[in-house]
Amino acid sequence: MNDLNTGAATEAVSKACPLPEPRSAGSIPAASSEGGVVVAAAGPDSAAARVEMVGRLEESGDLGAGPVRDALLALRREVLMRQAYVRRSDPDELPPRWELLDWARPQDRDELCRLLHSGDSVPVQHAGEPMLGRSPGVRSGGTMTAMSSTMGMTAGLIEVLDLRPGQRVLDVGTGAGVTAGVMCFVCGDDGVVTLDVDQHVGDAVRASLAALGYRPTVVTGDGRDGWPARAGYDRIFVSFSVPSIPPALVDQLAPGGLALMTVATSSPSWPGLAVITKSSTGQVHAELRGVEFGHRAGTGIDGFEQVFLSAKFRQQIAAGGGRWTRRSRLVPPSVTDRGAWLALGALRPGLVRDYGAEDLTIGAPSCGSWMRARPAGTGRWKVTVDGPRDIWAELHEVAALWRAAGSPSTYRIDIGSSGAQQVTTTGGHLSWVLPAPSPTPGEAP
Template sequence: MPAAPLLPAQPAGDTSEAAAARAAMVARLEESGALGPGPVREALLALPRQILMPQAYVRRSAPDETPPRWDLLDLSRPADREELLERLHSGDSVSIQHDGEPILGRVPRPCRGGVMTAMSSTMSLTADLLQQLDLRPGHRVLDVGTGAGVTAAAACFMCGDEGVVTLDIDPHVTAAARERLSALGYRPATVTGDGTTEWAAAGPYDRIFVSFAVRHVPHILVEQLAPGGRALMTLGTSSPSWPGLAVIERRRDGRVEARLRAVEFGHRAGSGFDRLFLSAAFRTEITTADGCTQRSPLAPPQDTARGMWLALDHLYPGLVRDFGAEDLTIGAPECRSWMRVRAVGHRRWDVTTSGPWDIWAEIQNVAGRWRAAGAPDVFRLHFDADGSQRATSPNGALTWQLSSDRTGDAR
């Protein structure tokens, strides 16, 4: 296989200040256990993030303030440089586009309202998934959801740019990525299109990476997977609370094997994927309102029982958890049902519920079924002949169908 092209020793626009910030970011990832030695580490140390993201948004409003307020930081402005470099290397997600705007040639300015429509994901998530991809020189790689171009740049660094295709549905995103990847000396195929439905050129691919959440595994991506190939993508529902990571592999004999692993963090939803959320008013209602309280000897499932929460999300879609609450707090925004659980003694919990949906009963129902299935955190994914998809526990005792539509779930 050909060797992957390396970056110049000092790419134009890189500085010792930025290199030191990258090194500190990589060290934090190593300390947290998100990053180990190997080519991904070398890529993250080498790739100048400020060339891929010379502008980025920073939120100036409180989390629940409406309309939200942002400033666009620009590397070329001395007053912005320190804050931008800190933002780019914080490890947090970085927003680069507001309301589908053109990215190239923007004049930095404050903005209000709207939503962020393109970003670079958190570095711990990106580093972990890149390591799981096991990219190697000569691999043909399809990167679906270009964003800031970080994954595409890492793939070019590790595999060589001739076999890399990066694709995004937004032409402004692809135009910016094409220019900025070129500034790093990389020229992958940078394409505008919907990689979940229509892109079939240049395959098959050894590795496929989807950088946004999908409801089900796009069949076209499975078809493009080469023997020995692997694809990774976040599978989710309308709730952002309990993601799953789909790992699809095509064996050398052509057979496809896939599994769904419950994970703590996943990618955000892509275009056309409605997301439920708990508004500030609804969170306050759940915290302060009176409901029906019962004393229960049954413990709520632990946060680490991720397979149970993943199953709950698919079997009873429409629930959202408030992870910032002190007690276990879950709401159903579509019907305004909610539940909070508070420990009040040894093996005693006060469960307060409100609304037409008995969320506590559903949690206990799924928890019992999950334990009977062997308490798995990894499920098999099946692609049936009629096009449907389902997840099952290893012993077959717990199963559910994956949704195939692109709208929000409603109970």
């Protein structure tokens, strides 16, 4: 699952979506109203861009031949996301400025085409706004509250789902409707339920999918509760991260079913992918895999807040002399040792890695602690540490436990009869307890 935010990807899409030739008003593709969405007729540029995007996914190993590939080639992204946002301010500039582009406007179509097929995440809703009938233009401040995730991650996860015709599928976290669209294409829309906490999101996706000829069940509610009216589901897919597995989703999984979701800690740096299966006799098996990318944290979950490194803190780390600097023969886990970093996020909460830094850089925003480490010759590292936490020592304490447990990349999740969830390895050499699932609003604790 690779992030496709690369210069090569942007260049390829630019070729598929060139600047439009000047046209007279009469030659602009006519717009039609389908399912409540005004859709400008798609030209060959968007079709070529889809082919380019799918080709890059295949080259990166995120997508293989099969029904998911066929769906991504067929689904017109300019219909699913006829409006989307681009950021017009620098990443650390406050307040942020965003511009809503609209496919119906010829002057927006080239940039929007490149955005939709870049492989990057695509923001589609600002500050919980209604999404039908919006006027294009600039918005200032606020946050993006719905988006289409990066296509490398999305394609890889959907392939793990092993979708098949006729399956009953629950899509939790509707977003831009890309996942629901693929499910409709592969499984048939009769068996697809897509659920989002925001009715505005559901209304928009219902209309865009109808414009493509699909009419799944689109519902509004807390994703942790699932949608029991259509259970049991052969597949459940959650597109936001949770601190632990919601029991309702396990209950609604059909015998022989499979569920996927990101289980995250207070750090967004080291996510885990929970893979839950239910046997034909109803036995539940769950495992947690260390992965490179995961979904963002869900909203409205009490006590589940992820921490980030501000621009000011990153600059402080880069320039800081630290409490001490020394050379060390300890070797940190490599970036591909996902299981070690997953354990670090769980056992030493509040740590965040700066992946944009040249050195191995980790900070703890809550107390201002940080560490920097860089290779300094064969078998040596130059390490600088600052603040009350010795993050270098914490890293190696967890790494030692991980190596003693056999350097696992995957852990077992034991779900007790009381609902308690423990992540553990064979023999129990390395383990931690996931937070107790919090009650949803209106539910007794």
